[in-house]
Amino acid sequence: MRSIRGRLLFWLLSCLALAVVAAGARIYTQTLDEANQLFDYHLKQMAASLPNDSFGPLPPSRAEGPDAEEGLVVQIWDRNGLQLYFSHPGSKLPQRAELGFSTVETAHGSWRVYSALEQNNVVQIAQPMSVRQNIAAGMALRALVPLLVLLPLLGFLIWLTVGRGLRPLDQMASALGRRTPDSLDALPEGGLPVEIVPLVHALNDLLARLGRALESQKAFVADAAHELRTPLTAVQLQIQLAERARTDDERQAAFAQLKRGQARAAHLVQQLLTLARQEPGVAPQARSAVDLAQLVRLVVSEHAPLAADRNIDLGISHEDQARIFGDVEALRVMLGNLIDNAIRYTPPGGTVDVAVRLGAGTAAVEILDTGPGIPEDDRERVFDRFYRREATEASGSGLGLAIVKNIADRHRATVRLQNREPGPGLRVSVDFPLG
Amino acid sequence: MRLLLVEDDPMIGESVRKGMRQDGFAVDWVQDGRAAELALETNPYDALLLDLGLPRKAGLEVLAALRRRGNPIPVLVLTARDAVADRVKGLDAGADDYLVKPFDLEELAARIRALLRRKSGRADPVIQVGNLVLNPATHEVSLNGKPVSLSAREFGLLHSLLERPGTVLTRAQIEEKLYGWDHEVGSNTVEVYVHALRRKLGANVIRNVRGVGYMVPKQT
Numbered sequence: 001m002r003s004i005r006g007r008l009l010f011w012l013l014s015c016l017a018l019a020v021v022a023a024g025a026r027i028y029t030q031t032l033d034e035a036n037q038l039f040d041y042h043l044k045q046m047a048a049s050l051p052n053d054s055f056g057p058l059p060p061s062r063a064e065g066p067d068a069e070e071g072l073v074v075q076i077w078d079r080n081g082l083q084l085y086f087s088h089p090g091s092k093l094p095q096r097a098e099l100g101f102s103t104v105e106t107a108h109g110s111w112r113v114y115s116a117l118e119q120n121n122v123v124q125i126a127q128p129m130s131v132r133q134n135i136a137a138g139m140a141l142r143a144l145v146p147l148l149v150l151l152p153l154l155g156f157l158i159w160l161t162v163g164r165g166l167r168p169l170d171q172m173a174s175a176l177g178r179r180t181p182d183s184l185d186a187l188p189e190g191g192l193p194v195e196i197v198p199l200v201h202a203l204n205d206l207l208a209r210l211g212r213a214l215e216s217q218k219a220f221v222a223d224a225a226h227e228l229r230t231p232l233t234a235v236q237l238q239i240q241l242a243e244r245a246r247t248d249d250e251r252q253a254a255f256a257q258l259k260r261g262q263a264r265a266a267h268l269v270q271q272l273l274t275l276a277r278q279e280p281g282v283a284p285q286a287r288s289a290v291d292l293a294q295l296v297r298l299v300v301s302e303h304a305p306l307a308a309d310r311n312i313d314l315g316i317s318h319e320d321q322a323r324i325f326g327d328v329e330a331l332r333v334m335l336g337n338l339i340d341n342a343i344r345y346t347p348p349g350g351t352v353d354v355a356v357r358l359g360a361g362t363a364a365v366e367i368l369d370t371g372p373g374i375p376e377d378d379r380e381r382v383f384d385r386f387y388r389r390e391a392t393e394a395s396g397s398g399l400g401l402a403i404v405k406n407i408a409d410r411h412r413a414t415v416r417l418q419n420r421e422p423g424p425g426l427r428v429s430v431d432f433p434l435g
Numbered sequence: 436m437r438l439l440l441v442e443d444d445p446m447i448g449e450s451v452r453k454g455m456r457q458d459g460f461a462v463d464w465v466q467d468g469r470a471a472e473l474a475l476e477t478n479p480y481d482a483l484l485l486d487l488g489l490p491r492k493a494g495l496e497v498l499a500a501l502r503r504r505g506n507p508i509p510v511l512v513l514t515a516r517d518a519v520a521d522r523v524k525g526l527d528a529g530a531d532d533y534l535v536k537p538f539d540l541e542e543l544a545a546r547i548r549a550l551l552r553r554k555s556g557r558a559d560p561v562i563q564v565g566n567l568v569l570n571p572a573t574h575e576v577s578l579n580g581k582p583v584s585l586s587a588r589e590f591g592l593l594h595s596l597l598e599r600p601g602t603v604l605t606r607a608q609i610e611e612k613l614y615g616w617d618h619e620v621g622s623n624t625v626e627v628y629v630h631a632l633r634r635k636l637g638a639n640v641i642r643n644v645r646g647v648g649y650m651v652p653k654q655t
Binding site for chain 2: 226230231235238240241
């Protein structure tokens, strides 16, 4: 049963029915108890009031009279056990009985029997228990029937009340249903039942987070479109210069420029894609145990040609064995970006050292270069998307460190930038928490 | 005509400089706002091509400061920011024209010519002095209706003189208009070009004002 209304109706009615039955049972036992006391007293009184000398059969009318209702059967014996009187000769009752009260089981149900010695005769009065039980059952039924008749009406009222109680949910649903994807303002929390407030609160929280994510996505797309204009402008101008070229040499030079411009635009698009893939919650994360030292060896060897090209001594200076849990492809991109940066910003003849170090609770990858370093003021901003430091020769996409930051955040790692003492040079340290 | 190009992106700067040189302009190129201000203080330019997203000093600040100092140089803003609000901001800060990246070299050259034309108070794109007609867009010169073939430098020199007939330009001024920073200027180059022009157009077209410079006389 999926509906709250239906479920409430079912359980409330079930509980009510159960309560009615329990009350009936209680009324029955209580009434039976009282009837027992009353009738026992009645039996006693009757035994005492029977005429001592009446040993002749009573007229049938008498026997059928009031006794029929109460089901009383009277037997009288004299001292010698001779039956003097039996009101219902057909009844199968014990011929002799103990004096006082007793309950006798017969083939026709149980009987309550009272025997007393009245002068010279033994008087026994018996009554079927069913009489008493019928009275108790009747009593219980009379009390319960109105309640049982009322159950459907109660059900109807419960149905209405629950529906009314759930109306705020309906209102909220229709308010949400009318929304456009852009309207992410919070739902009003005032005037709501306390049971629904936490739901609305959580929903508002989600809306706020969605709003922020949407805003940052919009800003990202706008930034990206804007940033793409620069390489595209360069390409367009280079194409025109190639068109204008009059000699083969000029044309060749122009096409060489054009290729560089195209490569730069392609690089930017690639970086944008990488960044988009590394946005939290975009792609499912393939996580596995990663051997940091092995990964560093791989990335360093990938960058060896670039380093050789720029006459930079790239190598691994220290290597502890460290295993972390993470997305190996993303980590490769991150370390690649950092090593690439180090190579690009280091003047020819410089050194780039990469190290894997185990610390207390952390595993760190360190990249040390002999480039110009980064002034303190810029060290936070370099992680911003499209932020390029002024007066730097290398023309990057401005996305490399933003990608690094995203990947580090996803691995709960911190990226620290420090200028080397003594300089010049930059020390980049990525600290991964262990365990 | 000498232009100052302020553009921080090396590829775009390189290409614009090359393209505008092919169109006969002398182009100096700087890559940040401070360098732009320095260049503007030390050299006379006919027009400024200004990118807005510049390091060290933003393009709009450079522009505003320029106008505060009362410098009337024609300014063409080159930028990737194409929102209407951005354009309005740029024009309000004192830009004469606004070109959104990516742009076309031909269009850039045409807009520069339009700016220079307006600066010299002409509406007609073709300059005519007497029988001499010069078209800055097509680089064509004709005398008495007959086309005359000129080299790029010769054309530049004639263009400078025809911009303001009756005004004497000193040799230094002419050199500044013809050459960017990275060109070696020979000691008698201007004379060589004047000589060539006189040979092609007639001796009286360009007058020598002794000890001062050269001019094209106003035709009444």
